[in-house]
Amino acid sequence: MPPETLAGPGGKPAQDVIHNIGYRHYDGPRLGRGYARRSLFSQSLRGAYGLGRSAKSKVLPMTLFAVMCLPAAIIVAVAVATKMNRLPMEYTRYAIYLQAVIGLYLAAQAPQSVSRDLRFKTVPLYFSRPIERVDYVVAKFAAMASALFVLTATPLVILYAGALLAKLDFVEQTKGFAQGLVSVALLSLLFAGLGLVVAALTPRRGFGVAAVIAVLTISYGAVSTVQSIALARDNSDVIGWLGLFSPITLIDGVQTAFLSAHSAFPGGHGPSAGGGVVYLLVVLTAIAGSYGLLMSRYRKAGL
């Protein structure tokens, strides 16, 4: 029996004898639900970049983060060196252009965030503590969205800083930057929701990764193929509506309609302002729907 049994119940702390302290009760503050939710949020957000985890799990997120920022740095370098009068790429276009990187990041980190807790049955430990289902879902959702926002907004910050360094028009650049931020914020929420819902369906991390990639690439591949066919047949009205069926084209549609972006749709046939309202509604519904699905997913995952 270890020596600490020598001290009686509620033994007094004996600071000078380390090996002989009895059990000490905790009289300090208990910060409750809100604090626990914030702790879970920060732990999940850090975890999404491998911080506080093994060196191995930092490699992929950090690499993808670097890959995401590199083109922005190059663009800035070129713009400053050649004294361009505008950046060669719109702020709103950047995320669309690098969507594969965002998709990979989401596929790697969404299962990391939720499948692990399901797979190793850690979820009951959370729910046997003050936090409730809603706290868990909100914390995980917010953490994933924030991680994606960091990933997508950082290159925009680089672009903006570069644009100011190159002494481009301040008002025009600030407006573009702000529109870009709104766009990637929406994108982060939408992608985080979809990624987490797909990942939470399976406790197997590998399936989660594959499923997230499949959802993102298959939907985008299908939509852009059909759009190209529509373009070839001069059916430009349809192109605008087809974008409703894949996450990245949804964001494209919204920013084309409201954030003065130029659409990346084939032929540049983005939705009109009226169509944009539908796009925005679909995006918001998808975000709310993901939240609802996650909530119902964890109803059964308690003890």
Next chain:
Amino acid sequence: MIATESLSKRYPRVTALDRLSLDITPGVTGLVGANGAGKSTLIKILLGLSPATEGRAEVLGLDVATQGAEIRERVGYMPEHDCLPPDVSATEFVVHMARMSGLPPTAARERTADTLRHVGLYEERYRPMGGYSTGMKQRVKLAQALVHDPRLVLLDEPTNGLDPVGRDEMLGLIRRVHTDFGISVLVTSHLLGELERTCDHVVVIDGGKLLRSSSTDEFTQATGSLAVEVTDTDACPDGTAALHAALAGAGLATQPAGRAADGTPASGRVLLVDVVDDTTYDTVRDAVVGLGLGLVRMEQRRHRIAELFQTDGGSHEAAHGRPVETGRPHERGTADAA
């Protein structure tokens, strides 16, 4: 600590708890029942995670229906199943769980170091938990239930999957949680013998109904028995059988050789004699001497609680008088484990 009043939980097909009324006082309480007896359902309700169909329950004087969050802040829970991610260290994991219980970061670190030391994890706490033995994992699971210094811990089958030594260590630890830490314990098990050594009080439920609730002392007092082992001699080729006959002749109740007190098979050379009073020892001694046998050992044994429930919680005399209940508690034990 815990009080329930005609607590019922009905699912569309099954009744998990049926008008269960309990009053559990501070100390170590064992909750015994087969799988499906309603143990887990009861724990879920006590943690305020599942509403009762009818009746009410209080934990630490807090109503489970309305004050679930407050209860969960002051209660620790150790689940039956594995719940540890393999790629983080015990320290990181327990710190995180401490913060989930509302402890500020610094306090969470200090309490984690303390608690892991108390459950007996030292250097290995910095290694990823994937490489831990079952015993170490159980200790971490216990530590995460204790880290926020709860007033009550609910331990669900803490000895599951442990070898006999690990089992003993875990039971000793559970005992210390109460005696040294001053934390009350509700521990579930389907093995009665285990709880006998650890608990002050045992509650038996079956099919969601209360079968019996009383203190461990009450169960085991005055039901001592004596294990006697003798040698064979040329005169008595089967010394054990000869002694059995002699003792029966002297009017002492003896279990047949080869059968432990709880009916499980035991060594064929050990005879269990019921202790009536102090003269029993003399009678046994005289009988052994009279037969000219060598006395290998004579030791006191308590009856197992299991024996008391052999006839579904019927009176202990009933179970006692019948030597034949062949291995029923044993069968129950294995069936439950399945």
